[in-house]
Amino acid sequence: MKQEKIVVTGLGVICANGKSLSEFRRNLEDGVTGVGSVTLFDVSPYRCKIAGQVRECDYGKDDFEDRAAMFAVNAAAMAIEDAGLKLDSKGNDRVGVILGTTMGGIASFEKFYRSQFMGDSEKYYRNLEKQHTFHIMTDAVAEKFSLRGPKSTVCVACASGTNSIGYAADLIRAGKADIMLAGGSDSLSEFVFSGFSALRAITPSDRIRPYDRDRDGTALGEGAGILVLEREESAVKRGAKIYAEYAGYGFSNDAYHPTQPDREGPGLAKAMEYALRESGLPGDAIDYINLHGTGTKANDVMETNAIKRVLGAHTKRIMASTIKPMVGHTLGAAGAIEAIATVLSIKDDFAPPTINHVTADSECDLDIVPNKARKAKINVAMSLSAAFSGNYAAVMFKKHMRDNENAARSH
């Protein structure tokens, strides 16, 4: 079935190693990490002391705006400007927003709980009942930019950012919108940090080492990533720059166990297969995979197995890296921030490195682009996400055809 072409025309990102797209882009290639000591709350009771906290950032300090909502609004502003979009402050009926998150306004939920249930009424907290919801960051973006099109929040844990991008594309093709903002946002919180710590999922070290034989857990992160998606014809018509073409997505569940992923990777494999099916491309077309790569013992093995299930022998020919050592596990934003890294990898033909790599693991034997970014032709790339409760998602992008034509001519 013929599908309308959808392209990416704007990007906005805020995370530990970049508070602007250019800073993020540069640090991605230079392998610069933003993961460091947590100062947002007291981590002295915990074994883990690190996270990808966004530095010098006061978002959420006052009572009126939630931290995750502010990440989203500011990243959205960047993306809209990057896309050269002229929005109407009175209302934009054909522009919508889909964001993913794990916890939404969790920073506000902590305050809400304290003020409502712990009698912490010294400070007067305003609007917390609105700010603490799972969808506050989506509402904040829609309100700030007067978006009247489809507005929705996907809340499938760490697969949310990835899932949102595909859903946004679906809505454009369904004729419900002409332009969609898609992405995700989450803020660092003791709520989540304490949980990951209780699960022994976060590292006691000063860094994370996904895919390394001696990896010992992940580190949390925070931030937001926003992509602007629109039909190719409208992007071309308004002379927008095109980063890449959206190719397809998938999301699934491995139905294996309430808390453990199936190590053989069939759930993630299915999400990848759905994405490939929508793209119309064979697995052999993939040049680069942006891994979920959290650095837990279980994830990296599962992910390797999933990729091998889908790509078979082609697995040896791809590059596959994770940027989580540089930004942390940004939860609901991860799918979006990592999709942005994937889009940039296609646009600029480079694979970001998996930093902190020391010793290879024979069970996770992908070419993880260790420690140094690599320049290489990347025509087709995929970004993967995995989540609690057996959920998975994958999203694919490919070089926009004009670049391909130019490349063909230059041979």
Add this chain to the structure above:
Amino acid sequence: MQRVVISGLGVVSPIGIGKDDFWSALSRHRGTPLREVKTAGGARGGIPSIEIDDFDYGKLSRFGDDKRTKYMDRYIQYAAMAMELALDDAGLVKNGLDLSDCGIIFGSAYGCIENNTRHIEGLYNKGPRFVNPVIYQNTVPNTAPGYCALLFGMRGYNTIITSGMTSGLNAISYAYNLIKIGRADLIVAGGVERWCDALQRSLELSGLVSSRSEASQGSAAKPNNMFVSEGAGVIVLESMAHAQKRNARIYAEMCGYGMANNLDTSRGISDCIRQALSENRMTPGDVGSTYICAHANSEGAPEKEELKAISSVFGNNGPSICVGTIKGSLGEALGAAGGFGIAASAMALDKGEIPPTCNLKFSDDESNFHFIYNNTEIRKIDHAIVNSIGIDGNNMSILLKKA
């Protein structure tokens, strides 16, 4: 493009568990008081709320003794029970159909907030070192579709929408679209909501504002005759081809939806209805005899705005448009409301009967639509429209037609 049908219904509600009890309670209400309504109090005056009585998952479900269900909190149990009822109703479990490629898409306004409160209580009262990892793992709303996938072996599309009160219809529309464009044959979709104190306080503090005129008043007047409830309403959506191939019972066909974010409800809902009609290549004049299952959960401004919207689209259709709400009986079940509305409307289409509106009166002076109070009406309908309106400004409509 595939045609999409509803082939199973699963309802866990304060007035009945299972679609037959649900329908029977809806059609028999004559404005009698419902089960015990409790007032939770709060900063700006209490809004009554009810929980589902007599819900014992262990006794109700075939998985009651399954050790995998041990850590399912009530939020998950509602979803899983409704799921089980829907799959049974669709004849899927009995006939041993392979569901491994089938999907699950749910919606919830507040999701697992009851469990999240437990987690944060543990963190603040017992301290960081004694946080319970089992409670922590249930602090994301996708435990509902996740456990459902696990129990029924469904490995297809699986996600959950948390967009406030429109979440139920939103989830259903997402599933509908995936089947329509041929990406899936069967997805179970619907909404789930679990009432708790934190949810109650959130709603009361927000004043349940759902229109711009009320928003501009700041601290809005308490909506009249409203109460909050909970539960899960879940439907089996299938491509027509897939349903026919297995001789499934078809309740109704789903043929369109609209989404619009607009605090001006009358504008928002009319946009949504028009989107749904145009998706089905229809004009307002084409709908014939129609039941509109309104969002209306109280008397006052929000319900007026919704009627204005319906009038702006169907003003010329007169009494062939029947407007009603089931929330007088069911309460405002938030994320579950969309699922309840679709289930009720699918049965209305299937049976040729319209359930009455109870406990609420529409401000119906401005329109010549047909309103049914106190008694079920036998009336063959061609279409049904279900609306949801969120206090965040989100609006949704879904269009169903007689199969």
